Amino acid sequence: MLIDNSTLSGVERLTGVSKTLNLSNTNNDILCFEKLVCAILFSDNIYGVNDYKLEYRRDRLKKFNYINFLEIKDIDYKNFASDASQFAREMIFSFEGSKPAGDVVRFFESLQIEPQMRWDIFVSSEYLTLSYLVQDKKFAFKEELITAALGNELTDRDCVQPASAVQPELVVGDNSVEDVKDLMNSFSDRNANFSGSGTGSVLEKMIFGYGWLAERSRFYASVASALETELSLSPLRDAFCESCLRIDYPNQISSLISSLKDNTQKTVASIVGPSGDAPFVLKMPFFTSFFIANSPSPSSALSLALEHRNRKELVECRDLLSNLKHLGQRERYKEVNKIMNYLESSLQKLKSKYGVTNSQGPSFSFSVGLTGPEISKDFKFGNLFPDSRNRPFAKIFRNMAVDMLNVERMGSLYEKMLSERRLHEKAVRPKISLTPSFMRNRSSDYSKPASYQEEDS
Numbered sequence: 001m002l003i004d005n006s007t008l009s010g011v012e013r014l015t016g017v018s019k020t021l022n023l024s025n026t027n028n029d030i031l032c033f034e035k036l037v038c039a040i041l042f043s044d045n046i047y048g049v050n051d052y053k054l055e056y057r058r059d060r061l062k063k064f065n066y067i068n069f070l071e072i073k074d075i076d077y078k079n080f081a082s083d084a085s086q087f088a089r090e091m092i093f094s095f096e097g098s099k100p101a102g103d104v105v106r107f108f109e110s111l112q113i114e115p116q117m118r119w120d121i122f123v124s125s126e127y128l129t130l131s132y133l134v135q136d137k138k139f140a141f142k143e144e145l146i147t148a149a150l151g152n153e154l155t156d157r158d159c160v161q162p163a164s165a166v167q168p169e170l171v172v173g174d175n176s177v178e179d180v181k182d183l184m185n186s187f188s189d190r191n192a193n194f195s196g197s198g199t200g201s202v203l204e205k206m207i208f209g210y211g212w213l214a215e216r217s218r219f220y221a222s223v224a225s226a227l228e229t230e231l232s233l234s235p236l237r238d239a240f241c242e243s244c245l246r247i248d249y250p251n252q253i254s255s256l257i258s259s260l261k262d263n264t265q266k267t268v269a270s271i272v273g274p275s276g277d278a279p280f281v282l283k284m285p286f287f288t289s290f291f292i293a294n295s296p297s298p299s300s301a302l303s304l305a306l307e308h309r310n311r312k313e314l315v316e317c318r319d320l321l322s323n324l325k326h327l328g329q330r331e332r333y334k335e336v337n338k339i340m341n342y343l344e345s346s347l348q349k350l351k352s353k354y355g356v357t358n359s360q361g362p363s364f365s366f367s368v369g370l371t372g373p374e375i376s377k378d379f380k381f382g383n384l385f386p387d388s389r390n391r392p393f394a395k396i397f398r399n400m401a402v403d404m405l406n407v408e409r410m411g412s413l414y415e416k417m418l419s420e421r422r423l424h425e426k427a428v429r430p431k432i433s434l435t436p437s438f439m440r441n442r443s444s445d446y447s448k449p450a451s452y453q454e455e456d457s
Contacts, residue, residue, distance in 0.1 A: 001039050001042070001043035001045070001046050001047070001229055001230045001231070001232050002046075002047045002048070002049075002220060002223060002224040002227060002229045002230070002231050002232065003035070003036065003039050003046055003047070003048055003067065003232040004048075004049075004216060004220050004232070004233050004234055004237065005048065005049065005051070005052055005060075005156060005159070005160075006032070006152060006153070006156045006216070006233075006234035006236075006237065007032045007035045007036055007039075007232065007233070007234045007235075008032075008036070008048065008060060008064060008067075009032070009152065009155075009156065010025070010028060010029040010031070010032025010033065010152070010234065011029070011032050011033050011036050011298075011302075012059075012060070012063065013025060013029045013421065014026075014029040014030065014032070014033055014298050014417065014418075014420065014421060015063075015297075015298050015299050015302075015420045015421075016420040016421060016422045017059060017063050018422075019422045019423060019424040019427075020421055020422065020423050020424060020427060021424040021426065021427055021428070022148045022151060022427075022428070022429070022430060023423075023427055023428065023429040024144040024145055024147065024148035024429050024430065025145075025148045025149075025152065026418065026421070027141065027145045027404065027407045027408075028145050028148055028149045028152070028235065028236075029421075030288060030407050030410075030414075030417055031235040031400065031403050031404070031407065032234060032235065033288055033298060033301075033302075033417070034235075034286065034287060034288045034365070034398075034403065035232055035233075035234065035235060035238075035398065036232075036302065037287045037288055037291060037301075037302065037305045038232070038287060038398075039232040040066075040302070040305045040306055040309055041287065041305060041308065041309050041314050042230075042314070042317065042318055042321070043229075043230065043232075043309075043318070044309075044318075045068060046066065046067045046068065046232075047067065047068045047069070047070060047227060047229060048064070048067045048068070048069045048070065049069070049070050049072075049075070049220075049223060050069040050070060050071055050072070051072055051077070051160055052159045052160065053159050053161070056159060066306060070223075070227075075223055075226060076222075076226065080219050080222040080223060080226075081162065081215075081219055083218065083219075083222060084214075084215045084216070084217075084218040084219035084222065085162065085166050085215055087214060087215070087218040087383060087384070088166045088167070088168060088211045088212070088214035088215040088218065089166070089167065089168065089169060089211075090168075090169065090383070091103050091104070091168040091169065091210070091211070091214045092104070092168060092169050092171060093168040093169065093170055093171070093207055093210060094169075094170070094171035094172065095117065095171070095172050095173070095183075095452065096173065097449070097451050097452075097453065098116050098117045098118065098449040098450050098451055099116055099117075100115055100116075101171075102171060103168075103243070103247060103380065104168070104210055104243075106243040106244075106246040106247050106250075107210065107239065107240060107243035109243070109246060109254075110239045110242045110243045110246060110399070110400070110401065111142075111146055111239050111400060111401055112142070112401040113132060113142065113143055113146060114132065114133040114437070115130050115131065115132055115133070115202070115206065116130070116131055116132075116133055116435065116440065116449060117129070117130055117131075117187060117203075117449070117450040117451075118130075118131045118198075118433075118435060118447055118448065118449055118450050119191070119198075119447065119448050119449075119450050120198040120199070120433070120446070120447055121193075121445065121446050121447060121448065122446075124193055125193060125195035126191060126193040126194055126195060127195055127196055127197060127198035127199070127201075128184055128187055128188060128194065128196070128197055128198060128201070128203075128450055129197070129198030129199075129200065129201040129203075129433045129450075130201050130202050130203035130206060130433070131198075131200070131201070131433035131434060131435045132202075132432065132433065132434050132435065133435050133436070133437040133439075133440055134434050134435070134436065134437060135436075135437055136436075137434045137436065140432070140434050141404075141408065142401075142404055143432060143434065144429070144432060145404060146236070147202050147205065147430070147432050148430075149209075149234075149235065149236040150202070150205050150206060150209030150210075150236070151205060151209070152234075152236075153208075153209040153212045153213055153216075153236065154205065154208060154209060154212065156212065156216070157208075157212045162215070165208075166208070166211040166212050166214075166215040167179070167207065167208060167211045168207065168210055168211045168214065170182075170183050170207070172186040172187075172452050173186075173452060173453070180203065180204050180207055180208075183203075183207075184197070184203075186452040187450050187451070187452045189452075190452070190453075198433060199431065199433070200431045200432045200433035200434075201433055202432055202433070210240075213236060213237050213240040214240060216233075216237060217233060217237050217240050217241055217384060218384055220233060220237075221384060221385050225385075231395070233397070235398060235400045235403065236400065238397040238398045238399075238400060239397075239399075239400040239401075241381075241384065241395070241397045242368050242397045242399065242400075244380040244381045244384050245279065245368060245370060245381055245397075247379075247380040247381070248379040248380055248381045248382075249279045249370075252271050252279045253279055253281075253368060255271075256269045256270070256271065256279060256280065256281040256368070257281050257366060257368070257399065259281075260281050260283050260366060266283070266344070267282065267283040267284075267343070267344050267347035267348055267351065268280065268281070268282055268283070268340050268341075268343050268344045268347065269281045270336070270337075270340050272333055272336050272337055272340075273333075274333065277370070277371070278336045278340075278370070278371050279368075279369070279370050280340065280368075280369050280370070280371070281366055281367065281368050281369075281399075282343065282347060282366070282367045282369070282396070283347065283351070283364050283365070283366055284347060284350060284351070284364065284365050284366075284367060285350055285351055285353075285354040285355045285356070285363070285364060285365070286356070286363040286364060286365050286403070286406040287305070287354055288301070288406075288410075288417070289356035289358075289363055289406070289410060289413055290354040290355070290356050291304050291305050291308075292413050292416050292417055293356055293413055296416075296419075297416070297419050297420050298417055298419070298420055299420060313346070313349045313350055313353060314350075316346050316349075317343070317346045317347065317350060320339055320342050320343050320346055321343075321396070323339050324336070324339055324371045336371060351364070356413075358409055358410070358411045358413075361409075363406040363409055363410070364402075364406075365398060365399070365402060365403050365406060366398070366399040366402045367396045367397060367398050367399065368396070368397050368398075368399055369395055369396035369397065370395055371395075435447060
């Protein structure tokens with residue numbers, strides 16, 4: 001399995017290798033920890049790409065001595081990165097009225113967040129702000145976590161130092177715009193009171209973070225294909241990949257997740273098409289809770305996971321997932337259903353052994369995936385993983401929205417997960433713009449929806 005550097009950065013913060021500057025990162029770092037644990041449990045070998053700045057590399061190689069790091073010269077790095085940048089530029093981040101539109105909407109859908117362009121009003125000055133609509137401004141941990149994770153993407157970009165800026169295609173209404181400045185001008189041109197960007201606006205972070213998510217997801221997909229490995233991406237990049245599945249299968253993915261949430265006994269839900277392609281959702285234990293419950297610290301929990309990777313129940317599950325990937329073209333429909341049934345039984349065993357129940361009930365994760373004989377090049381997911389076209393494969397991505405709830409439900413285990421964390425001297429929880437959701441289409445003396453079409457009254 002190939003794991004990305006963004007995941008490892010989160011684990012380094014959690015285990016005290018690097019200091020935590022943004023306090024909103026903690027929950028995201030626990031999700032990164034879960035991703036590494038699953039990579040350990042569901043792979044025989046783990047690979048990484050050693051493309052960080054030189055000053056970061058030595059500590060990383062020492063800390064993760066069970067990961068095989070590839071040097072840049074060992075892969076077709078330049079072509080992979082160029083192709084990934086082109087893919088990112090083809091993703092669409094657009095606005096219709098005050099609301100985001102285009103490809104990015106499915107990304108927000110997978111994260112269960114709702115951004116909106118708004119004017120923050122101070123006397124005769126109005127500031128353009130991309131704000132999150134929330135039920136209660138006191139409970140916006142999800143929005144804080146996602147914003148911090150987007151900031152990590154920009155940090156990751158700076159550490160890798162790409163040859164050129166990576167930005168999705170920006171569209172306002174029916175018009176493409178060159179950059180964030182032009183996008184803001186599209187909104188501000190009709191507002192004589194425009195005074196700049198509002199405090200806590202996440203517009204630039206969202207746009208450039210989304211572009212880097214797309215670039216790195218496509219880049220690592222290329223490397224994984226060249227290595228013939230599975231792919232393990234950071235939680236936010238998994239959300240991006242899931243959003244591409246939602247673009248291609250808008251009804252199926254949502255209904256599959258809902259069906260598993262509503263049925264506490266089932267562990268697998270799938271929709272197998274006549275051709276044998278199958279979007280599916282798996283319910284698995286939140287393994288972090290199990291391993292930290294049986295360890296004094298995150299570092300020792302990782303060591304325990306390494307000891308468990310060759311347990312019979314985990315080897316069995318790996319074999320079943322491998323069979324999904326390597327199925328032949330014949331009798332696809334029948335074979336996929338058969339393996340899904342076996343997975344149901346196998347995952348039930350994992351739930352029984354590794355599931356941890358707290359005061360709010362058992363914590364389970366959801367993984368969204370696709371297996372099938374052919375992925376059209378016209379599909380967004382087919383463009384993300386073009387080397388998988390016309391051959392059987394399976395891809396699995398964790399649902400970040402569900403895992404965020406798992407972190408909140410860890411109870412006393414949460415504090416143990418922080419036992420090795422070191423805070424930066426200037427550690428802070430950055431402010432983000434939040435708007436009560438009942439104000440979605442309303443104006444007040446202090447705030448109103450922004451529109452590029454005409455000045456709001």
